[in-house]
Amino acid sequence: MDWREFDQNPVSHSAAHHLTAIQQLLEDQGYARVSDVARKLGITRGSVSVSLKGLRQRGLVVEDQHKHLGLSDEGQRIARGIHTKRVLFQAFLEKSLGLPADLAEMDACKIEHLVSDLTAEALAIYIDRREDASDSSSDREQQVNALEDSIREGRVEAFPGKEIETISERLQSSSEEQSKDKDDE
Amino acid sequence: MDWREFDQNPVSHSAAHHLTAIQQLLEDQGYARVSDVARKLGITRGSVSVSLKGLRQRGLVVEDQHKHLGLSDEGQRIARGIHTKRVLFQAFLEKSLGLPADLAEMDACKIEHLVSDLTAEALAIYIDRREDASDSSSDREQQVNALEDSIREGRVEAFPGKEIETISERLQSSSEEQSKDKDDE
DNA sequence: TCCTCTTGTTTGGGTACCCAAACGGGTTGA
DNA sequence: TCAACCCGTTTGGGTACCCAAACAAGAGGA
Missing domain, CATH: 1.10.10.10 (Winged helix-like DNA-binding domain superfamily/Winged helix DNA-binding domain)
Structure with a gap:
């Protein structure tokens, strides 16, 4: 790619x-x-x-x-699309990941024009389903607490810390297994 | 900002x-x-x-x-951080949002260097908790189905479609309420 | 030895942004 | 009427990328 x-x-x-x-x-x-x-x-x-x-x-x-x-019509469509993506990502970063609003806004601003339409679509569906399914406020609270623990332990100072890298490695190896499985088919 | x-x-x-x-x-x-x-x-x-x-x-x-x-040490730290972010986002896009692998890879590649360390940290925690909590495979399946429904209905052709924009507007107005509440304090 | 290949560097050209500064056209108040 | 001001545009300069092309230096094979 x-x-x-x-x-x-x-x-x-x-x-x-x-x-x-x-x-x-x-x-x-x-x-x-x-x-x-x-x-x-x-x-x-x-x-x-x-x-x-x-x-x-x-x-x-x-x-x-x-x-x-x-x-123009096309200009409006694009502007609306970007705005929608910004709102979706900001909401996700803030409400699901528990990030502070200003950081969520900044990161959403950086990526709003880069992600594909389909990704935004999928994120909308995802957020929508989570909201319906569970008491999202307690969910969010848990996430915020977990995040604050992490910050307190100073892990973020030297990114990526040991724990986060372990998670990353696990994710990577599991996706490698998957593509191996695919090759076997 | x-x-x-x-x-x-x-x-x-x-x-x-x-x-x-x-x-x-x-x-x-x-x-x-x-x-x-x-x-x-x-x-x-x-x-x-x-x-x-x-x-x-x-x-x-x-x-x-x-x-x-x-x-250098600093160079290694930065490279590791970017790589970690790519893995995290790709995994999230693919496994939680149900996006096809190639699209997940592309979008992750576009944003990997832009998101803040704290955002990556929060995402890692989020993914980790979801994995432990529920049978993620059926979760993912549901998300994929919902996404495929959406694609079948042709909503993605003219992004953002009506439904996704409704979600976006709801998210926006709820966050406006929040900041109003904050002003009242 | 000489020819050829690879390697790393430099140079001139192109694109996409930004700025500061200057210019020409309007509007407006004195 | 005319100076002061705001507007939009143009121009020259700067940064950060990319490329193609030309070069010099080294490593081998004939």
Whole structure:
């Protein structure tokens, strides 16, 4: 598998944030201009101007006669998809893994545009089923406690600690067995 | 929160793969040279030569008198961490979310270097607890079935479909409630 | 010895981002 | 009317990657 698949995504990290920024500005204030996007993303107007030129050529962003920005159908679809992925991952990291909200937000932001649609779909189904099935609050509490124990013991300081690496090795060897079984078929 | 945190990671996607490639080559064949790394990553020797110059300056990669590459302690720690994260995420995507192995591998590869150590730690704990707790095979089967239903219904074609977006909206509004509660305190 | 192969490096070109700075067009208050 | 200001765009510079191509150095085989 080519490890460089990462940069042949539908949209880059930068593009993802430009699109979602426009979408959010439209929701919040009814319009979006280059300056608004620049302010929201914390970069210069010049950078946004250039980036949007590309997105306009790709047909994701449109502009009316008053320099007001909008999203094409495809642009909307992409922006919605990214937003959905962010929400799903943030919720999973926070509620299932027990991570603090700010860290969950940051990690979700980093990966939102990278994961495939099918992965997001599967995560949604997974979260949905867990929520129905059990008293998730006590579940989450247990996870938070386990995590805090781990932090207290200082394992995270030198990642990966011994315990986590044992788990990782076990997972790896079990998946190797599986692929061996597959070869035997 | 600054959305550009993504590029101020300990190592870039490229660097991550250079380091893990060296580590794996050392395991597999006992040595690693520029050409070996280039072959493994599918890029030219020239690119690897330049990239490794930077990693050597950062003290992550070392070189003996015979042009044989190695990892410093810090380099080893980073490579091990990335590898561990890849294994954890791949296992989660495949076994808990029921994704096909190749997709799980691809998505894990994309995010392995981005997630924080604490997130990986939490995921390890999470996986570990689930494995002990329940008959995970039937769990996984259920998840796979649910996912296949979803695919059959063609929801993934136009991501995000209605159902998944409903879940996402619910998650979002519940987390907004939470932060409102926090403000009231 | 000489030819050939492999190896590692350097160089010039390309892409995708970012910034700072300058410029031209509007709007607005004095 | 005109200076002050905000807008969007363009331009030159910087970083981090990639490639292709040219080079020098070493290792062998004929």
